[in-house]
Amino acid sequence: MPDPTLNSYLMLSAVLFAIGTAGIFLRRNLITILLSIEIMLNAVNLTFVAVDRYLGATDGQIIVFFVMTVAAAEAAVGLALVIALFRHKATLSPDAFTTLKW
Amino acid sequence: MKLALIPLLPFLGFLINAVAGRRLSKSVSGGLATAAMGLSFGVSAAVVWELLRLEPVGGVRAIEETVFTWLSSGTLEVPLAFRVDPLAAVMILVVTGIGTLIHLYSTAYMHDESDGEYARYFSYLNLFAAFMLVLVLGASFPVLFIGWEGVGLCSYLLIGFWFTKTSAADAGKKAFIVNRIGDFGFVLGMLALFWAFGTLDFQGIAAAVANRPADAASIAGATVITGATLLLFLGAAGKSAQIPLFVWLPDAMEGPTPVSALIHAATMVTAGVYMIARNAVLFSHAPFTLEVVAIIGVATALMAGTIGLVQNDIKRVLAYSTVSQLGYMFLALGVGAFAGGIFHLYTHAFFKALLFLGSGAVIHALHGEQDLRNMGGLRKELPLTYRAFLIGTIAIAGLPPLAGFFSKDEILWKAFSSGHTILWGLGVVAAFLTAFYMFRLLYMAFFGERRSAAAGEGHHAPTAHALDQGHGGGSGAHLHDAPPAMAIALVVLAIGSVVAGFVGVPHALGGHNQIEGFLAPSFRAVGSAAEATEGAAAAGGEHGASTELALMLLSVLVAAAGIGLATFAYLRKPGVAGQWAERFSGAYRLLLNKYYVDEIYDAVVVQPIKRLSTRLLWRGVDAGLIDGTVNGVGLVVRGWSAVLRRLQTGSMRAYAMSTFLGVVVIVGYYLWR
Numbered sequence: 001m002p003d004p005t006l007n008s009y010l011m012l013s014a015v016l017f018a019i020g021t022a023g024i025f026l027r028r029n030l031i032t033i034l035l036s037i038e039i040m041l042n043a044v045n046l047t048f049v050a051v052d053r054y055l056g057a058t059d060g061q062i063i064v065f066f067v068m069t070v071a072a073a074e075a076a077v078g079l080a081l082v083i084a085l086f087r088h089k090a091t092l093s094p095d096a097f098t099t100l101k102w
Numbered sequence: 103m104k105l106a107l108i109p110l111l112p113f114l115g116f117l118i119n120a121v122a123g124r125r126l127s128k129s130v131s132g133g134l135a136t137a138a139m140g141l142s143f144g145v146s147a148a149v150v151w152e153l154l155r156l157e158p159v160g161g162v163r164a165i166e167e168t169v170f171t172w173l174s175s176g177t178l179e180v181p182l183a184f185r186v187d188p189l190a191a192v193m194i195l196v197v198t199g200i201g202t203l204i205h206l207y208s209t210a211y212m213h214d215e216s217d218g219e220y221a222r223y224f225s226y227l228n229l230f231a232a233f234m235l236v237l238v239l240g241a242s243f244p245v246l247f248i249g250w251e252g253v254g255l256c257s258y259l260l261i262g263f264w265f266t267k268t269s270a271a272d273a274g275k276k277a278f279i280v281n282r283i284g285d286f287g288f289v290l291g292m293l294a295l296f297w298a299f300g301t302l303d304f305q306g307i308a309a310a311v312a313n314r315p316a317d318a319a320s321i322a323g324a325t326v327i328t329g330a331t332l333l334l335f336l337g338a339a340g341k342s343a344q345i346p347l348f349v350w351l352p353d354a355m356e357g358p359t360p361v362s363a364l365i366h367a368a369t370m371v372t373a374g375v376y377m378i379a380r381n382a383v384l385f386s387h388a389p390f391t392l393e394v395v396a397i398i399g400v401a402t403a404l405m406a407g408t409i410g411l412v413q414n415d416i417k418r419v420l421a422y423s424t425v426s427q428l429g430y431m432f433l434a435l436g437v438g439a440f441a442g443g444i445f446h447l448y449t450h451a452f453f454k455a456l457l458f459l460g461s462g463a464v465i466h467a468l469h470g471e472q473d474l475r476n477m478g479g480l481r482k483e484l485p486l487t488y489r490a491f492l493i494g495t496i497a498i499a500g501l502p503p504l505a506g507f508f509s510k511d512e513i514l515w516k517a518f519s520s521g522h523t524i525l526w527g528l529g530v531v532a533a534f535l536t537a538f539y540m541f542r543l544l545y546m547a548f549f550g551e552r553r554s555a556a557a558g559e560g561h562h563a564p565t566a567h568a569l570d571q572g573h574g575g576g577s578g579a580h581l582h583d584a585p586p587a588m589a590i591a592l593v594v595l596a597i598g599s600v601v602a603g604f605v606g607v608p609h610a611l612g613g614h615n616q617i618e619g620f621l622a623p624s625f626r627a628v629g630s631a632a633e634a635t636e637g638a639a640a641a642g643g644e645h646g647a648s649t650e651l652a653l654m655l656l657s658v659l660v661a662a663a664g665i666g667l668a669t670f671a672y673l674r675k676p677g678v679a680g681q682w683a684e685r686f687s688g689a690y691r692l693l694l695n696k697y698y699v700d701e702i703y704d705a706v707v708v709q710p711i712k713r714l715s716t717r718l719l720w721r722g723v724d725a726g727l728i729d730g731t732v733n734g735v736g737l738v739v740r741g742w743s744a745v746l747r748r749l750q751t752g753s754m755r756a757y758a759m760s761t762f763l764g765v766v767v768i769v770g771y772y773l774w775r
Contacts, residue, residue: 025755097752
């Protein structure tokens, strides 16, 4: 089995990103959508680290730590919002929350 | 500091009364204001004394004082500088002296006002005097202009003092707006002078003008000098109530009577005369302007004099008399007799203040009654006021040896001797009118039987201000003559009206005409040796002494004829005036309605402007264009937002999808490029 090349990592990353995107558009549960966002973030993280390794630099790895920190905060806030929304309407379908408009 | 102190003292009085007046008692606020004026008079007298002892430098005596540099911009350098020369000396003595007496008089006259109003009145009065003093002391046009505008403001405040009365508030506005028209000309005149001479200092301009040849006497050969002086004269016509801007002065009678005295005698209306005399050198170089000044002056004198013949309001008669006398002063200026104009200003200040304060005493005694038809027989009941009024009337009518005779005769003689025979003739007619309407006023108010208020065809609306003192105002009640403060002012002014003329006894009567010699340096440029005009005038005086005496006799006879006619019509045969009015009812109505000047102005100026404002400026520009633009912007935004907000579905999925598509499009663009 040959060593994985940069291409392999980028392919994996693209697949993960596509899965996340599809999840956001296709799933009907806010929690699942949040999870999908996490998947997309991790796909990006993987790209950062792979390219970083390929270039022999460290900047990308530092950015990944930032992304992880922000993702943690985002998850906390996102889940809090989800709980608040659930209390409000007793459902988690994103289609139930369409009143934020004209 | 001495000179600055003169306007500063009344200004301090204004500040104290304006800030703390409400908490001061009447005697404190009134006393303070009067004391401020009195002190200012004292300082003025000291300054004039110093001036008199000064050695002339280049033929001119002047005390100058720069307080600080006010404006400094490019070549324009305006220090806040005061200058006292003989002309300013006469003016500050008149303003502070007569001003003090009017303040004193007011302490009694306004005593029925509440404490706050009383203090407000005196603060305005002090401010008025302060601005007038700045006006006469200013060494340059801009400084004069401070005072010029200041007295305009104060006249508005004082004429509209009883602002709860609509007519008083309107009269205040009218005075202000009419003056504004004149001031517009004044500012343009100043600009023209600065453009031509690069300085606005009076002496600087005089020196610059003196080196130039005089303008041609026709408008065709005019230069900037004629243009600038005509514009300045427009300003003077506004302030000094000449045709065409005299309409505000009779309406100014809505103010308290001492204010009328102040405006008419010592301040405000004299500003225009003073300003032209101050720029005598400049105006001498514009013969066309002088011609205009003289003609307007004599026309105003005649017009106001004829209106004065038939007015029934005691103060209005005096108001038109003021307009008429101011016309005389302009006539003097116009024929080049600057000293004569100022001399008449000075004597007029005494007897007109006396007459106004006397009429105030009458109104005070009658609890606000101003209609002559409801007076009569006051001679016995108000003996002091009667005597004072009599002296003032004789003085203004021009009977020797009272003050008015000398000054009026000086003007008429100068008009005649300078070759303006027609103007002289009209001036004599105006003198006849003056004598007639003043004695008509005297007879109607003080002689005959008291005509009760009730008989006065319902004219007795207790007019201006209810001078209600609690004791009965009925026709049979005993009347009170002027209280002490008012009496003192009347007596002093009466003495002044008798003796003031003696400083200008003409050579023809064996006098020396000191005032003319005293004032002469003010009407020359500094250091200019040429006194050709003065010399010629003196020579003419030598040759024409007999002519002058003859003319003098003539004008006395004319005045006597006026008095005689008034005596006949209003004393001997009281019904005859009414018969004349019926026989010449057309002319009578024309005069009673003041030649319909107010109505003409209303139709020619006010209504067109109103229509233009309503139709074009209001409905067209404001409502149509400006509001339309503002509302149109709002409407466009609303229309577009109605379309665009359809995009806001509220569905999170749709937002996410659009974001995703956007990313795909942008990334795709860069990839496939």
